[in-house]
Amino acid sequence: MRRMFLVLENDLRRRLKAPLAIVIFIAIPLAMTGLIGVIFGPRAEESRLPPIPVLLVDHDKSIASKLILSSFDVDQMKKMFQVTVTDEAEGHRRMEAGKASAMVVIPERFTLDLLETKPVTFQVVKNPAEQFLPDVVEEFMRTMGVILSAVIQAFEDEVRGLRFMIETPLESFSWETLGPELGKAQKKMIAASKYLDPLLIRLKEEETKATGAKTRISRADLFSMILPGMAVMFLLFIVQTVMRDIISDREDGKLRRMMTTPLRPMELIAARLLSGWVTGMAVLLIMAAAGTLIFHVTWGPFGYFLWLSAAASFWTAAFFALFHALVRNRNQAGAFSAPIILAFSIFGGSMMNPEAMPQAFRAVGILTPNRWFIDGAAFIRDGGFPLIPILILAGSGIVLAALAVPALSRRIMV
């Protein structure tokens, strides 16, 4: 037993002497979490997206087109859109330079056709390199089209009168006839205000989960969701590096020298397993502490998290003990370990939200430690004890360790 602890102590001391690789592996998940959180985290302002750059080409240059332009000038719209008036050639150039998501083209005679209640068409030229924002602009213009159509139809007579006024010379226009027409318009406006102030039908929006429970995600919540996935992915990388000692010691001849001492194979295997386990625990705790300090990540009850970390680290150490018992040499270990880790991470939900993945990917995900660690961490955040994830990780870890020990004993004795 004492010899086992001596080997363990020596292993850990070696790691502490040259910690740079481990530090980099710890820095990666933190950097990735920071980047994703900054990009997808909720922002202080109301709009979830940056203001959408929109170009407006006005071939009409009359009342209706000015109205459209001024509608973008309302405070709420200013937060959503950043409008630049331009011509089509310059618009294309700007779009190609990635400086605009869409270009709205108001046709010639737009106002005149509207005043004659003739159908008119806006052109929305969408930036083909963008996938999301041009559609927002298109939908906004459709809504604006509906509102304009509504106004024109509701005040059709008045609009015709306006057209007549525009086209008739001032001196030949009878102002007295305007009185009754204005009276009619006033009645319509009063009728309209009955439905518009307050709006007769409104929407009361809320974001829900499947159960219907209300949710509002802060940036810290987002970090709390991303970091466990990243942490378990790089836990696998780090523990794999630590456990590779099993093979490198053999290849470098260190193992043969160690076996000339009274050290028994079982003690060496146990020391290596413990070394992987302890390093894994330390790594997870460092990531948890850094996550809390830098991103204000919430982990839930710390004791529960400790249990989950212990189970996940043990699973990882046992898995890589078995893995290194099965591979032939260091090169083979290097070639196969990273693909396995990345496959675990893709299917297990470290790289993206499992709910956004195809069903088949999700089904494979339950075979990975990543999925159980991520699920367990989510459960702890909600205040629960992740009994099932811990049991699955610890249980399968014991099976892996049980398989690894005889296989490694054979490798050491050879």
Place this chain on the structure above:
Amino acid sequence: MRKIQRILHVAWNDLRIMVGDKAFFFWTLAFPVVFIILFGLLFKAGDSAAQEAELTVVNLDRGRWGTYFVEKIESPGIKIIMSDAEPAEYNRLIILPADFSARIEAGRDQALSFKKRSDASTKAAARVETRLYQAIARVISELVLYGGGDLAKFLDGHPEFRDLVQVKSRFPANTVTVVPSGFDHAIPGTTVQFIMMMVMIYGGITVMEDRKKGVLERMLYSPLSTGDVFRAKLLGRWMMGMTQALMLIIVGKIFFKLNLGSMPLSLLVTGVFAVAMASLSVFIGSLCAKEDMIIGLAVLLANIFAGLGGCWWPNEIVPRAVRRAAMISPAYWAMEAFHKLTFFRGGFSDILPHLGILLAVSVLLTALAGKYFKVRD
């Protein structure tokens, strides 16, 4: 001439050794293809959301206005699912209350409960929301047109809303004619990301190992100078990046109908980008003495460059400050150039600034790699 032949010989040998590695095809082809499928399907999901966004309607209304309002919501791109009660699973849901008609007929305002699943498509939610506002605008304008009559009789006969103002969308002239597929977005991003990762990891580790094992030093016994060895190593890593890119582009063309615009120009962008990554790999391999360090640094740099550069998500949704910071990433310039070629049918002059910046980065990194390159520790 013979010198060039010798450099080519060493570079070719490096490539042959790398290609001979069992894991090479997994890393350069199989794994990136998994990424392409995953991200392509995700982007494709976004595309299909553009065709049909789902809305569950719970119509509890005891009158006729509820059905009328649902008719107003119906429009292309919206799939309406009627439900008698609030279901456990939905993406977006609107509830028309029992007194919906009564309140309209009494002229009393009301707020309809509109619920959105926080994890459902934001794009589809935005479409449904705007269509709901459009339906409200249509109903209210019909009410205004109807005037002061008895609203209980409105549905028996009323002036119909006409869409006088219509919207037509299109792409700019001389650009794409069909909506780009999810794979058109995913393949360039994945190719750029994996060139970075693999060239840095493989290229860096082999430089380090060759130095530690004395292979580089032994090369000097041949007619090669240190400069020649450096150039050969650089060329070998560049060839590796290009091999990987070619494999992914061919797979993309055959299986995913990849559209990259001008193929020679796309290869030119890939080539210049691969030079920058080859230099970076030699630089990292010269600086680091441990494999784990190289892997760690390569993963860190490749992921940060890919995330910033727009390889994983559309750059348009990224905050402005992050987009500005992205300009430090060579992946950003490569992706921007691909966008110009793929989506704008750009020519050489359109990507010239991007090529210039990538070349400048390559020159800088090559100078750094050359300065730190050593044949022995």
